[in-house]
Amino acid sequence: MIEIAGMSVKELADTYQTPLMVYDENKLRQKMSDFMHYFQSDTFETGVLYASKAFSCKEILRLANEYGMCLDVVSGGELYTAGQVNFPMERVYFHGNNKSLAEMKMAIEYGVGTIIVDNLQEAQVFNELAKNSDHVIHILLRINPGIDAHTHKYIVTGHVDSKFGVSMLQEEEIVRVIKTFDENEHTVFEGFHAHIGSQIFDKNAFAAEIKKMFGFVKKMEEDHGIVLNTVNLGGGFAATYTDADAPIPLPEVCATILDTAKAQQDERQTHVKKLLIEPGRSIVAEAGSTIYTAGFTKQTPNKNYVFVDGGMADNIRPALYQAAYDADVANKDDQPKTVTYTIAGKCCESGDLLIEGIKLPPCQAGDLIIVYTTGAYGYSMASHYNKLPLPAVVFVKDGKARVVIERESYEHMIALEK
Ligand code: LLP
Numbered sequence: 001m002i003e004i005a006g007m008s009v010k011e012l013a014d015t016y017q018t019p020l021m022v023y024d025e026n027k028l029r030q031k032m033s034d035f036m037h038y039f040q041s042d043t044f045e046t047g048v049l050y051a052s053k054a055f056s057c058k059e060i061l062r063l064a065n066e067y068g069m070c071l072d073v074v075s076g077g078e079l080y081t082a083g084q085v086n087f088p089m090e091r092v093y094f095h096g097n098n099k100s101l102a103e104m105k106m107a108i109e110y111g112v113g114t115i116i117v118d119n120l121q122e123a124q125v126f127n128e129l130a131k132n133s134d135h136v137i138h139i140l141l142r143i144n145p146g147i148d149a150h151t152h153k154y155i156v157t158g159h160v161d162s163k164f165g166v167s168m169l170q171e172e173e174i175v176r177v178i179k180t181f182d183e184n185e186h187t188v189f190e191g192f193h194a195h196i197g198s199q200i201f202d203k204n205a206f207a208a209e210i211k212k213m214f215g216f217v218k219k220m221e222e223d224h225g226i227v228l229n230t231v232n233l234g235g236g237f238a239a240t241y242t243d244a245d246a247p248i249p250l251p252e253v254c255a256t257i258l259d260t261a262k263a264q265q266d267e268r269q270t271h272v273k274k275l276l277i278e279p280g281r282s283i284v285a286e287a288g289s290t291i292y293t294a295g296f297t298k299q300t301p302n303k304n305y306v307f308v309d310g311g312m313a314d315n316i317r318p319a320l321y322q323a324a325y326d327a328d329v330a331n332k333d334d335q336p337k338t339v340t341y342t343i344a345g346k347c348c349e350s351g352d353l354l355i356e357g358i359k360l361p362p363c364q365a366g367d368l369i370i371v372y373t374t375g376a377y378g379y380s381m382a383s384h385y386n387k388l389p390l391p392a393v394v395f396v397k398d399g400k401a402r403v404v405i406e407r408e409s410y411e412h413m414i415a416l417e418k
Contacts, residue, residue, distance in 0.1 A: 005024040005026060017407065020291045021379055024396060025397035028283065032066075035277075035279060044261065044262075049072040050072065056077075060404075065088065090113035095118075098118075105129060115137055136187065136188055140193045143192045144162050145209055145212040146167065147159070154208065165194065171219075190229055192216065206256060207256055210260045231274070234278050235281070237277075239286050240373065241324055247282070261275055285375045290374040291369070292308035293368060295309060297364065305343075306341045313347055315374055332367065337360050341355075342357065389412065390407070
């Protein structure tokens with residue numbers, strides 16, 4: 001029987017039912033501690049923001065706080081969750097391309113330390129609102145450096161029309177955003193943010209981003225007399241989903257980032273003092289697994305299906321991105337993998353296939369199927385499609401589990417319905 005953090009999958013399934021999201025707490029802790037350890041520099045003040053969109057709940061935010069991380073939130077809901085665990089608001093960064101008035105007011109009220117503005121209109125609205133703030137709010141602008149690293153290869157041209165941020169090609173617009181805050185004693189414009197993609201395997205993409213950003217910071221200084229002190233490089237560090245993935249080891253990617261930034265600093269003599277990164281996926285993905293119970297199996301002319309008691313409602317990624325995952329039959333880990341299966345969910349949609357063409361031991365109803373690396377953008381992108389209740393989430397550490405999110409009941413699901 002396969003175990004997670006010293007607890008058997010069967011015991012987890014018996015105790016908490018399935019589908020169940022299980023996090024190995026020590027793996028989460030190790031990732032947080034590694035990021036904090038390796039992203040340190042003598043040249044810059046550094047900060048690691050946990051991108052809570054990857055998985056936001058009270059307990060993960062408590063952990064992030066315990067490790068001294070900062071926090072990236074993109075909505076009133078993510079901010080509210082941070083508030084509920086007294087996350088230090090000076091370490092919170094509020095992102096988003098279309099923050100509502102209510103969200104901006106909430107950020108000011110909560111005492112959020114930094115707002116990342118996305119565009120000129122937002123800057124103008126936020127500048128007015130911030131005049132009522134009783135604390136000084138740091139401002140970054142999301143710029144778009146024209147680097148697209150959503151794939152295994154990064155592309156330096158293109159992607160200038162992203163919905164996020166202001167393109168570096170629109171320099172006048174960027175200057176206007178910065179100047180918006182000139183007269184406001186409740187705001188300080190600190191620098192730029194960029195995020196070039198997710199699941200990035202190529203460390204040169206980060207190096208290219210840094211060069212572009214430092215070059216642009218210098219240009220602001222020379223051409224416009226605007227002195228900036230912060231560069232936020234965004235997230236995008238890859239996780240290992242299957243054997244096909246080989247992310248750059250964290251010490252190496254951190255060293256590349258810090259060395260490139262230092263070289264840029266030496267070469268260009270900017271006033272950048274603070275360097276930030278925003279990992280989400282790489283912190284939580286590998287620590288998480290989903291346990292399903294197998295139901296019926298079915299042979300079609302060309303396929304062997306094994307059906308599970310969840311699917312695209314708890315993990316939309318295969319359907320949405322053709323994301324690949326690995327899995328095992330937890331109670332048959334001693335048996336040879338002789339059958340090629342398609343693991344399909346129970347949703348009324350042909351695309352609700354979690355994994356296609358995976359070798360497993362012959363499956364039958366009641367088997368426990370564990371899908372690995374579901375810790376990022378699984379629960380956080382879950383839906384109620386077909387009115388499936390959201391699964392429970394447990395953290396396991398040293399052979400002991402604790403519930404961090406209860407399983408939803410049917411009553412919960414319709415609680416707001418009239
Ligand atoms: N910072 C910003 C501004 C972002 O937009 C994102 C992710 C992150 C940080 C964290 O990126 P990460 O380290 O997790 O790659 N739903 C997709 C991923 C969308 C990522 C969106 N932005 C998926 O399931 O693959």
